[in-house]
Amino acid sequence: MSVGHSRVLASGAEGWFRLDDHVALVTGACGTLGPIWVEALLEAGARVAALELPGAPASAGYKALESRCRDRLRRFDCDITNRDSIETAAAALVREIGEPAVLVNNAGVDQPPDAGGARSPIEALPIEQFRRMVEVNLLGTFQVTQVIGGGMAARGSGSIVNIGSLYAAVSPDQRLYDHMPGDVPFLKSPAYGASKAAVVNMTKYFAALWGSCGVRVNALSPGGVQGAQDDQFKAKYGARVPLGRMAQAEDLKGPLVFLASRASSYVTGHELRVDGGFTAW
Numbered sequence: 201m202s203v204g205h206s207r208v209l210a211s212g213a214e215g216w217f218r219l220d221d222h223v224a225l226v227t228g229a230c231g232t233l234g235p236i237w238v239e240a241l242l243e244a245g246a247r248v249a250a251l252e253l254p255g256a257p258a259s260a261g262y263k264a265l266e267s268r269c270r271d272r273l274r275r276f277d278c279d280i281t282n283r284d285s286i287e288t289a290a291a292a293l294v295r296e297i298g299e300p301a302v303l304v305n306n307a308g309v310d311q312p313p314d315a316g317g318a319r320s321p322i323e324a325l326p327i328e329q330f331r332r333m334v335e336v337n338l339l340g341t342f343q344v345t346q347v348i349g350g351g352m353a354a355r356g357s358g359s360i361v362n363i364g365s366l367y368a369a370v371s372p373d374q375r376l377y378d379h380m381p382g383d384v385p386f387l388k389s390p391a392y393g394a395s396k397a398a399v400v401n402m403t404k405y406f407a408a409l410w411g412s413c414g415v416r417v418n419a420l421s422p423g424g425v426q427g428a429q430d431d432q433f434k435a436k437y438g439a440r441v442p443l444g445r446m447a448q449a450e451d452l453k454g455p456l457v458f459l460a461s462r463a464s465s466y467v468t469g470h471e472l473r474v475d476g477g478f479t480a481w
């Protein structure tokens with residue numbers, strides 16, 4: 201094969217992952233992982249609508265992108281638990297940047313150990329906390345899919361990526377948290393994994409429903425992403441993972457662009473676990 205030929209092949213392969221002239225929408229875009237998805241989509245050439253709770257502070261990661269890519273990144277207020285709010289944001293983004301071809305359902309709530317707030321033993325876990333996780337993680341994702349996905353189905357194309365979690369597939373290993381100080385031991389909430397498992401199941405529902413309309417629907421389930429966790433947690437977590445470490449931002453971008461782009465044109469209803477092999481043993 202000539203060098204020229206292999207160059208053509210290489211640029212063809214890169215082309216499968218490009219999102220030039222596409223509008224992509226990311227919910228909960230101004231938190232920790234949101235800017236990673238946004239950056240990946242911008243790098244693939246998309247214009248990006250960042251949906252976020254009104255007044256929610258933007259993370260440093262999001263602010264950096266905003267100042268670098270002002271022409272292709274716009275923030276819109278949206279509470280994903282409120283149908284009117286979703287419809288208002290959808291109308292504004294269509295008017296200002298165009299019809300979305302990619303939807304990343306990322307907004308979600310969890311209760312990590314550093315979140316503060318009262319801890320409870322499982323028997324006393326407030327039902328309101330459980331309800332809130334289902335409200336945002338599952339019902340919010342459903343409502344955004346109704347509004348944005350419904351439009352994609354009517355237009356005959358689109359790619360939806362639902363952000364799941366490692367804990368959609370397996371129970372949290374509470375031993376990862378048992379060194380953390382406090383009178384009441386930290387307990388990773390059962391509501392989080394339950395809500396994410398439901399999101400993965402709903403992914404299959406919409407993949408089946410809208411396959412014939414040209415809309416693909418997949419889940420991307422990250423393992424723990426390295427941030428400000430304490431060293432003991434990071435060491436214990438790394439020891440549980442075949443790849444020996446927590447995920448880094450760069451580990452997540454390729455899988456997202458794969459699912460968003462035509463590189464995955466025959467992939468739908470799939471849960472792509474980006475967990476370093478955590479669920480493999």
Ligand SMILES: NC(=O)c1ccc[n+]([C@@H]2O[C@H](COP(=O)([O-])OP(=O)(O)OC[C@H]3O[C@@H](n4cnc5c(N)ncnc54)[C@H](O)[C@@H]3O)[C@@H](O)[C@H]2O)c1
Nearest residue numbers: 228230231232233253256279280306307308365422424425
């Ligand atoms: N960080 C991780 O290690 C990790 C691992 C696996 C999965 N996830 C999932 O990735 C997604 C993002 O997580 P993160 O770590 O960036 O969390 P985060 O809390 O840093 O960011 C979540 C964002 O969603 C927004 N949000 C919350 N409720 C909303 C609502 N009702 N409407 C609109 N926006 C709302 C928040 O304001 C916030 O900006 C979540 O779905 C989470 O479950 C995270």
